[in-house]
Amino acid sequence: MECALKVQNLSMDFGGLRALDDLDLDVGRNEIVALIGPNGAGKTTFFNCITGIYPPTEGDVLISARGKDRLERINGIKPNKVTEKGLARTFQNIRLFPNMTVLENVMIGRHCRMHAGILGAVLRGPSTTREEKEAVKDSYAILEKIGLAQFVNEFAKNLSYGAQRRLEIARAMATEPFLLLLDEPAAGMNPNETRELDELIKQIRDKEGISILLIEHDMKLVMSMSDRIFVVDYGRKIAQGTPNEIRNNPVVIKAYLGEEADA
């Protein structure tokens, strides 16, 4: 399968603590891959390493944007450059811009695809005006897709929890990614919202052709939508495979439930 993201031998040390140990992972094009593991296993650290928030101690992060067959090394570059290259993410604890409107939040996502500088913004020439209009239009279109169009002018902080999570996805989509990293998108959602999210994520993959790597604790959601699952514990990969393989993997069961006393 064609590769969108390939992570090789990734290790991350915080002082003497090895948070990630020799991790390998790959996401194919148009694939939904889940990363699961107990709390503190290093899943979010893994995301932070990929997106440039932490430079990894060892190992490589390689990406291949749509239409390119060569893999490109991206470790050590700044988070905003990573986003420019087509990797967008959401956060475990929602990090919207609370005092901006819903539309503006999405328009921030358009930022790296726009060009107007200070002079352009002040003079507001025809190209800036056009760009600005397009940004508004595109952002609105994304909100319609995500189902938040009725809240365009609402402050982000006034949205319900589930809507805020969706807005984070909308904002990430606005950066035109080829790979979307979702950090616990269903956390705190009720079963209804989770079902909607399940559909939404599948739609993003099918209609937009965006590959998805997600961290999630909701096993029902993970099992129903992922093509492959990676399991990490204590910063190491302990298993990988299809949902069915993972479900019956004794190592995974042990990591989640612990060992029997007399085993």
Next chain:
Amino acid sequence: MIKLNEIKRAFLVSAWFIFLTFPIMVIRINPVEHIVEWRWKNMALVGIGSFFLSFVWNYLMKQKEPGFKKTETAEKTDTIPPLPPARRIQREKRIYIPALVAIGTLTIVFPFIFSMYQTNIMVSALIYIMLGLGLNIVVGLAGLLDLGYVAFYAVGAYAYALLNYHFGISFWMALPIGGVLGAVFGILLGFPVLRLRGDYLAIVTLGFGEIIHIILQNWNEFSFGPSGIANIPRPSLFGIDLSVHSSTIYIYYIMIGLCIVTIFVVNRLQNSRIGRAWVALREDELACQAMGIDKAKTKLTAFALGATLASMAGVVFAAKTTFVNPASFTIWESIIILCIVVMGGMGSIIGVIAGALVLILTPEYLRAFSEYRMLAFGTMLVVMMIFRPGGFIPDVRRIYKFEGVKSMDKS
């Protein structure tokens, strides 16, 4: 309805105030005649005064609480919340256009109806409007708490003073040079503080402001120390030197022009790609970066632009007073400008203008009470922060209209 426990509470408050003020308001020792005066009348006044103030305070606090509840329920039931009055005036064209015309006419004829003294005061208010709008970019929009903003003001003023002293450069040449120098200093300060936020940033910028102040104070060969630089020429009109009176009027119009340009620039930037990036940076730095915004570049543009405006205001200041010395650029100035931004309304242009006019003009017109100036200032700040934390005229985000979407914009 006044309840018994409210009276009890007010009574306790007044008792507490009587106790607090007893040593200074009641007892007076007369060292000449060796007697102690007991001014019981003062005690009664303090008691009655604080009793009533406490009532008013409670009343206002109560007003505030249901107000909050009201807006919350409005959001829940999904009805359109009423717009704040300031906003409604901006929306309503019938009020808005005549008001703008009236203000415009007033600003144009101002120096001809009022005395030179009044015009002079107005010029300083306009300088502070410009400073406020500049700091508004840094603090209000980009959320970078800068306590050393006066340093850039000093850079502009000294740039004109020194360039004129050494090279005879005129005001109109100095204005752009001062602006560029300000931007350079803004970026110079910006680089070391790129990684800092909040309190740390405030401390470092405070230090930077003091460094500039101390350099100007002590480097005699460069800045002529505390004695300052005198005889800075006023701006000339096409090479003609003007009398003091007409040059004051001239500076007034220059300042009006600069303010209009500043308002125009800030207004355009606010709703642009750059302006949104600033606000996003203020709201959440990490998320901002994850959305593809270059943190360093965004911060530096905010610093540079704010510094440019301050520096240009500094050039006009030097030309207006014809004299600069380090005493005009103390930390106190930075704090006043910050107060203008915070009290006016962070991120809001009209708010900052209102803030500058109130904070600069009131002390001038209340010179008779100048002893109580600081007291009034402090009280105003505290009361404002409790009852209107968003400032006089809080910032509003732009509203976009779309087909078929119910928006708050219907007027």
